[in-house]
Amino acid sequence: MTAGRYKERMLDTVLTGLDWTGTAIFAVTGALTASRKRMDIFGFILLGAVTGIGGGSLRDMLLGVTPVFWIREPVYLGICVVAAAATFFLAHIPESRYRALLWLDAAGLALFCVIGADKALAAGTSGFIAVAMGIATASFGGIIRDLLGGESPLILRKEIYVTAALAGAAVFVGAAMLGMPQLPATLAGFAVCFVVRALALSYGWSLPVYRARAGRTAEEIDKLGQ
Template identity: 40%
Template sequence: MLLSVLYVIGITAEAVTGALAAGRQRMDLFGVSVVACVTAIGGGTVRDILLDHYPLTWVRTPVYLLVIIAAAIITVFTSFLGRYFRPVFLVLDAVGLSVFAVLGTQIALDLGHGAVIAAVSAVVTGVFGGVMRDLLCDRVPLVFSEELYASIALIAAVLYMALEHVGMPELAVVLVTLGIAASVRLVAIAFRWGLPVFEYQEREVHRAPENRLSRALDRMRGSDARLRLRDRPRSGGPHARRTRRGRGWWGGLTRHRPWFRRGGGRD
C-alpha cells in the first residue's frame, strides 16, 4: 500500500517535469501529454518489456495514465507558479526516483533474477523515462551529465538487496532504502556532487566555408592551367626542337657544313 501511494506521487512529479520540458519546446497539449506519460512510465515500460513482465503496469492499471495526463494539464495552466514550488518538485523527484528503483529491484527479484539483473532493472526503471523525455525534447539526457541520478538508483538497489539479505522486515527495508536514497539525491543536488566527466576535443583547423571553396577553386584553376600548358602544340610540329644555331644538331651540321649530304661524302 505504501509503495502504491509513493508510486502515484512519483509518477505525478515525473509528469510535471515532463510537461515543463515539453513547454520549453513549445509543444501543444497532445505533445505535453505524450512527453509527460513517457517521462512518468517510460522506465517501467522498458523494464517490463526487458524482463518479459506482462501486462505492463499502466495496462494493468489504466488509472495511472489518467493521473499523469491530469498532472500534465494542470502543470500547463499553473506553470507560472513553478518557481515557488521548485524545492517541493526536487523532493518529489528524489522520492520518485527512489520508489522507481525499489520497485524495479522488487520486480526483478520476484521474477527469479539475480542481483545484477535486479540492479539493472532498478536503473532502467529510475532513469529511462527521463532519458526518453530529453531525447524527445532534443536535449542531452540529464542522466548522462554530471549529476548523480542513475547512481542513486544503483545505490538504492544495492542497499535494498543488502538489507533484505540480512533479514530485515520488508517494510523496514523499503523505508530505509527510500529514506537513504532520497536523502543522498537531495544532498547531491545541494552540494553539486557528480561523477567525473570525460572530455575529448580533437584538434581541428576551422576554416570558413567560403575560404574552403576558394581554395578548392584555386586548385582546380591551377590544374587546368598545367593541363593546357602540357597539351599546347609546339611550333614546327610535335618532334621539332629549335636551338639558337638551327633546327637541332642535324640543322647545325647541314647549315655550317654544306659538303655534307645524306647520301655520301664530299662532291
C-alpha cells in the same frame, strides 16, 4: 480477517500508493519540461506519460512481463494524463521550473529505483539484476523525456544521477535479502537515493570525468618502435 492478512493488505496499499506517487511525480517532471518548451496540452500529456510509465515499461519488457503494467492497470496512464494536464494550468506557479523539475525528478528517481528493484525481485531475479532493473525503471522515463524535450539527458551529464539510483536500489535489495521487512527496506532505499541526489544538487557533486592525454610527439612514437 487475521492480523497477518490485515498487515499484508495494508502494506500492499502503502506500496501501491508509493508507486502511484512516483508515477505522478515523474509525469509532472515531463510536463514541466513541456512547459519550458512551450508545448500545447497534448505535448504536456505526451511527455508526462512517457516519463511516468517509460521506465516501468522497459523493466516489464526486459523481465518478460506482458502486457506491461499500465496496460494491465490503466490507472497508471490515467495518473500521467491527469498530472500532466494539471501541470499545463499550474506550471506558472513555480518560480524556477527547472529547479522544481530537478527536485521532483530526485523524488521520482528515489521512488522508482526501489519499486523497480522490488518488482524484479518479485519476478524471481537475482539481486544483481534487481539493482539493474531498479536503475532502468528510475532512469529510462527521464531519458525519453529529455530526448523528446530536446535536452541532454540527465543520465549522460557528469552530475551524480545514476549513482544515486544505484545506491538506493542496492540498499533496498541488500536489506530485503537480509530479511528486513519490505516497508522499512523500501524507505531505506528511498532515503539513500534521495539524500545522495539531494546532496549532489545542493553542492554540485559530480563523478570524475575522462580527461584525454596529450598526444605523443613524433620522437616519442619513434622510440616506442625501437
